Amino acid sequence: MAKNQRRLNLSQKYQLMTRGLDWETTYQPMDKVFPYDKYEGIKITDWDKWQDPFRLTMDAYWKYQAEKERKLYAILDSVVQNNSQQNISDARYLNAVKIWMQGVTPLEYAAFRGFNMLGRGFRGAGARVACQFQAIDEMRHYQTQVHAFAHYNKFFNGFNQHARIRDRAWYLSIPKSYFEDAMTAGPFEFITAISFSFEYVLTNLLFMPFVSGAAHNGDMATTTFGFSAQSDESRHMTLGLEIVKFMLEQHEDNVPIVQEWLDKWFWRGYRLLGLIGTMMDYMLPKKVMSWRQAWEIYWEENGVALFNDLARYGIRMPKHHETATREKYRITHEFWSTIYQFSHATALYTWLPDEEEMDWLCAEYGELFEKLYKPRYEYWRELDARGERFFQKRLPVVCNVCQIPIFHTYPDDPCKNICLVSEYKGTKHQMCSEGCKDIFDREPEKYCQAYIPPQQIYQGNCGGATLEDYRKWLHIRDEDAGEYYGSEDNQLWEKWQAEAARV
Amino acid sequence: MSIDIKTAAVEEKRITFDHIARKLGEGKKPNRYQEVVFGQQPEEVFHYRPTWDPERELYDVRRTAIQMQDFEDLLDPRQYYYATYVIQRSRQQESQEKNYSVVEKRGLLDNISDELKENIKKVVVPFRHAEWGANMNNFHISSYGFQTPIASAATMQGMDRLGNAQYLTRIGLILSENDPAILDEAKELWLHDPMWQGLRKVIEDSFVIEDWFELHLLQNYLLDGVFHPLLFQHLENHIVTRGGAAFAMLTELFIDWYAESRRWTDATIKVAIDESDQNSKLMQSWTEKWKPEVVAAAQRIADAVFADQSEEVMRSILDELDDRSRKLGLLN
Ligand SMILES: [Fe+2]
Numbered sequence: 001m002a003k004n005q006r007r008l009n010l011s012q013k014y015q016l017m018t019r020g021l022d023w024e025t026t027y028q029p030m031d032k033v034f035p036y037d038k039y040e041g042i043k044i045t046d047w048d049k050w051q052d053p054f055r056l057t058m059d060a061y062w063k064y065q066a067e068k069e070r071k072l073y074a075i076l077d078s079v080v081q082n083n084s085q086q087n088i089s090d091a092r093y094l095n096a097v098k099i100w101m102q103g104v105t106p107l108e109y110a111a112f113r114g115f116n117m118l119g120r121g122f123r124g125a126g127a128r129v130a131c132q133f134q135a136i137d138e139m140r141h142y143q144t145q146v147h148a149f150a151h152y153n154k155f156f157n158g159f160n161q162h163a164r165i166r167d168r169a170w171y172l173s174i175p176k177s178y179f180e181d182a183m184t185a186g187p188f189e190f191i192t193a194i195s196f197s198f199e200y201v202l203t204n205l206l207f208m209p210f211v212s213g214a215a216h217n218g219d220m221a222t223t224t225f226g227f228s229a230q231s232d233e234s235r236h237m238t239l240g241l242e243i244v245k246f247m248l249e250q251h252e253d254n255v256p257i258v259q260e261w262l263d264k265w266f267w268r269g270y271r272l273l274g275l276i277g278t279m280m281d282y283m284l285p286k287k288v289m290s291w292r293q294a295w296e297i298y299w300e301e302n303g304v305a306l307f308n309d310l311a312r313y314g315i316r317m318p319k320h321h322e323t324a325t326r327e328k329y330r331i332t333h334e335f336w337s338t339i340y341q342f343s344h345a346t347a348l349y350t351w352l353p354d355e356e357e358m359d360w361l362c363a364e365y366g367e368l369f370e371k372l373y374k375p376r377y378e379y380w381r382e383l384d385a386r387g388e389r390f391f392q393k394r395l396p397v398v399c400n401v402c403q404i405p406i407f408h409t410y411p412d413d414p415c416k417n418i419c420l421v422s423e424y425k426g427t428k429h430q431m432c433s434e435g436c437k438d439i440f441d442r443e444p445e446k447y448c449q450a451y452i453p454p455q456q457i458y459q460g461n462c463g464g465a466t467l468e469d470y471r472k473w474l475h476i477r478d479e480d481a482g483e484y485y486g487s488e489d490n491q492l493w494e495k496w497q498a499e500a501a502r503v
Numbered sequence: 504m505s506i507d508i509k510t511a512a513v514e515e516k517r518i519t520f521d522h523i524a525r526k527l528g529e530g531k532k533p534n535r536y537q538e539v540v541f542g543q544q545p546e547e548v549f550h551y552r553p554t555w556d557p558e559r560e561l562y563d564v565r566r567t568a569i570q571m572q573d574f575e576d577l578l579d580p581r582q583y584y585y586a587t588y589v590i591q592r593s594r595q596q597e598s599q600e601k602n603y604s605v606v607e608k609r610g611l612l613d614n615i616s617d618e619l620k621e622n623i624k625k626v627v628v629p630f631r632h633a634e635w636g637a638n639m640n641n642f643h644i645s646s647y648g649f650q651t652p653i654a655s656a657a658t659m660q661g662m663d664r665l666g667n668a669q670y671l672t673r674i675g676l677i678l679s680e681n682d683p684a685i686l687d688e689a690k691e692l693w694l695h696d697p698m699w700q701g702l703r704k705v706i707e708d709s710f711v712i713e714d715w716f717e718l719h720l721l722q723n724y725l726l727d728g729v730f731h732p733l734l735f736q737h738l739e740n741h742i743v744t745r746g747g748a749a750f751a752m753l754t755e756l757f758i759d760w761y762a763e764s765r766r767w768t769d770a771t772i773k774v775a776i777d778e779s780d781q782n783s784k785l786m787q788s789w790t791e792k793w794k795p796e797v798v799a800a801a802q803r804i805a806d807a808v809f810a811d812q813s814e815e816v817m818r819s820i821l822d823e824l825d826d827r828s829r830k831l832g833l834l835n
C-alpha cells in the first residue's frame with residue numbers, strides 16, 4: 001500500500017535534522033555551556049538567521065564521501081603496485097611535495113582540531129554542525145595526504161622526519177605559526193582567518209597550482225587526493241563566505257572588528273602563500289602558471305571582485321593589498337634566493353634554474369627579473385662551477401610575525417632591503433613589512449610570545465649554537481639537504497632513467 | 504616508457520616514517536590506521552598561548568587529570584581512520600535505508616497499538632535530544648583530547664551521534680507521516696516533562712565538564728551504558744513483543760552501533776585504568792560521582808514505560824554495566 005503523506009522540502013527537513021535538535025539549557029547557563037563565543041566582541045543577536053551553507057545530513061555525507069574514498073584508495077593502491085613514482089616528470093618535482101608534507105599537511109591537521117573546537121564552541125547549532133563537517137573533512141585531508149606521501153617516503157629523502165621538523169624547523173614555523181595564530185584566537189577570528197581569508201579568498205592560489213602542478217608533473221597520488229578534496233573545499237569556501245556575511249549582518253559593531261581581521265589575515269595569508277608561489281615558479285619541472293599570473297587571476301580579478309561585493313556591508317579592501325600586488329614581480333625570486341642559500345638547513349633540495357627555465361622566468365617576469373635576479377643566479381652558477389656552491393653560514397633574521405626570513409625589499413625599491421622594528425616592553429622586534437608591523441603593533445602581547453627559531457638557536461635551545469648542532473636536532477642528515485644535483489634523490493632518479501633507457 | 508621496470512621490484516630505501524619506526528620498532532610495517540594516528544599532533548614549539556585558555560598550551564596534556572606515559576596508547580580497536588569509517592557507515596546506512604523505506608512505504612508502523620505509538624512518541628523521539636547532547640560532548644573530547652587516537656575517534660563518535668539523532672528524527676516523522684508537530688511535542692517533553700528532567704539535567708551538567716576524560720566516561724560509558732540498553736534493548740523488546748515488530752527494523756542500527764562503539768569506549772577506559780592506580784582511583788571516583796544521577800534519570804523513564812517491571816529492567820541493565828565495570832577495573 002503506497003502512502004500519500006505530506007512532503008517536507010529539503011530545507012525544512014534539514015532544519016528538523018539539525019537545529020531542531022538543539023535547545024536552550026536551563027540547568028546550566030548558556031554562557032557556561034558556550035563560554036568562548038562572546039569574548040572577541042562579536043555580537044550575534046539572532047543565531048536563527050544563520051543560513052546553512054550546505055544541507056547535508058549524516059546519511060548523505062557517509063554515502064557521498066565513501067564513494068570518493070573508494071575511488072581515491074583504489075588509485076593510491078595502484079600507485080604503490082605500479083611504482084608510479086617513476087612516472088613523475090623529474091625528481092626535483094618531489095621537493096614541492098616535500099614542502100606540502102612538511103608544511104601544509106600539518107595545517108590540514110590543525111584545521112581538523114581547530115574546527116572541532118568550533119563544532120563544539122559556537123552557540124548557533126547550524127554553525128556548529130557546519131564546522132563539524134569541516135572538522136571531519138580536514139581529518140580526511142591530513143590522512144589521505146599521509147597515506148599518499150607514505151609511498152614517496154620509501155624512495156626519497158625529506159619525508160621521513162616530517163613529524164619532527166614540522167615543529168622544529170625554522171622554515172616550517174611560517175605555516176605553523178600562521179595556523180597557531182588562528183587557533184589561539186577566538187572562534188570567530190579563527191573561522192574568518194581560515195574559512196574566509198584562507199579558503200575562500202586565497203585557496204585558489206594554494207590548491208590550484210599544487211594540484212594542477214601535480215597533474216602536469218605526473219604525480220598521480222597527489223593529483224587524485226587533490227581533486228578528490230576539491231568538493232570538500234567548495235563546502236568550506238561556502239562556509240567562509242556565510243560566516244563573514246553573517247557577522248556583518250548581525251550587528252554594525254561587528255564591522256570594524258571583522259575589517260581588522262580581514263586586514264590581518266589577508267596579509268598573513270599572502271605572506272604564507274609566497275612559499276607556494278615559489279614552489280610554482282621554481283620547483284615544478286613542468287610549469288603550470290607563474291605566481292604573477294596566478295596573482296592576477298585569483299587576486300586582482302576574483303579577490304578584488306569579492307571585496308567589492310562586501311563593500312555594501314561597509315568593508316573596504318584589505319590594507320596593504322597594493323603592496324602585495326606590487327610585489328608580484330619579485331616575491332618568489334627573493335624567496336627562492338633565500339631558500340637556495342639556506343637549503344642546507346632544510347629537508348629540501350634546491351637548484352638553479354636551467355636555461356629553459358631562465359627564459360620562462362624572463363618571459364613571465366620581464367625586465368625586473370632580467371636585471372636583478374638572473375645576474376644573481378648566473379653569479380651563483382659560476383661559483384657552483386668552481387665547486388663553491390653558495391650557502392649562507394649564518395642564520396637569517398626572521399620576521400617576528402610571519403616568521404619568513406627578512407629578505408624583502410621596499411615596495412618602491414626592489415634593491416633596498418626592508419626591516420622594520422617595533423619596541424615592546426623594552427625588547428626590539430623585527431618585521432618584514434608594514435603589513436606585518438601593523439599586525440604586531442595591534443597585538444604585541446601575542447607576537448612577543450612567538451618562538452623565533454634563529455634566536456632560539458643562537459641561545460643554544462635547539463641542540464647547540466651552531467648550524468651543525470641545529471641540523472642534528474632536526475634529524476636532518478647531510479644527504480637530505482642542500483644542492484639537488486648530486487643528491488641521493490638525483491642519483492636515484494638518474495639510475496631509474498638509465499634502467500628505463502636500457503629496456 | 505618503462506613497462507618492464509614497473510613490474511620489477513623497485514628497491515625501497517625505508518619502510519616507513521621515522522616516528523612510526525620509533526613507535527613500532529625498526530623493520531615493522533605500519534597499517535594505514537597506525538600511519539595516521541601516530542605522531543600527528545604537534546608536540547613542541549607552540550608560538551602563542553590560547554586567548555581562550557591562557558594558562559595552558561594549545562595542545563596541553565593537563566586538560567584531563569588522567570595521566571599517561573603516552574596518550575597515543577588510547578587506541579581504537581576498530582582501527583577506524585576516515586576512509587574505513589565512512590565506508591563502513593555508508594554500508595550500514597544502505598541496508599538501514601532499505602528498512603526505513605519498507606516501513607515507510609508499507610505503513611508498517613500504522614497498525615501498531617496506540618499505546619506503543621505513545622511509547623515511541625514519548626520515549627524514543629525525545630531521546631534524539633540526548634543523542635544531540637552526545638554529539639556536543641564528543642566534540643568537546645575531540646577538541647581538547649590529547650593526541651590523535653582519542654581526538655579522531657571522538658570526532659567519528661560525534662558524527663555518529665548526529666547520525667543517531669537524525670535517525671530518531673526520521674522515526675518520529677515516519678510515525679507522524681511527516682508532520683513535524685511530533686518533534687515539537689517531543690521537545691516539549693524533553694524540556695518540561697518530569698520524566699525527562701533527570702536526564703536533561705545530567706546532560707546539561709556534562710556540557711560544563713572541562714576534563715575530557717571524565718566527560719568520555721560519563722557520556723560514552725555511563726550514559727550510553729544505561730540508556731542505550733534501556734531504549735534499544737528493553738523498550739524495543741517491549742514494543743516488538745506487543746505487535747510492533749516493524750519497530751525493530753528501525754532501531755536495528757542502534758543496537759549494532761552501540762555494540763561497536765562500546766569496543767572503543769571499553770578499550771580506552773581499560774588502557775587508562777591499567778596505566779596506574781592513580782588513574783584507576785580517579786575513574787572510580789568519577790563513576791561514583793555520576794552513576795547515581797544517571798541511574799536515577801533512567802529510573803524515571805523505566806518507571807513510566809515498564810510500570811511494575813521497571814525494577815527488573817533496571818536491575819538487568821545495571822547488572823550488565825557492573826559486570827562490564829568489573830572487567831575494566833572500574834569496580835572491584
Ligand atoms: Fe583541507
Ligand SMILES: [Fe+2]
Binds near residue numbers: 111138232236
Ligand atoms: Fe578546507
Ligand SMILES: [Zn+2]
Binds near residue numbers: 401402403404431436
Ligand atoms: Zn613578516
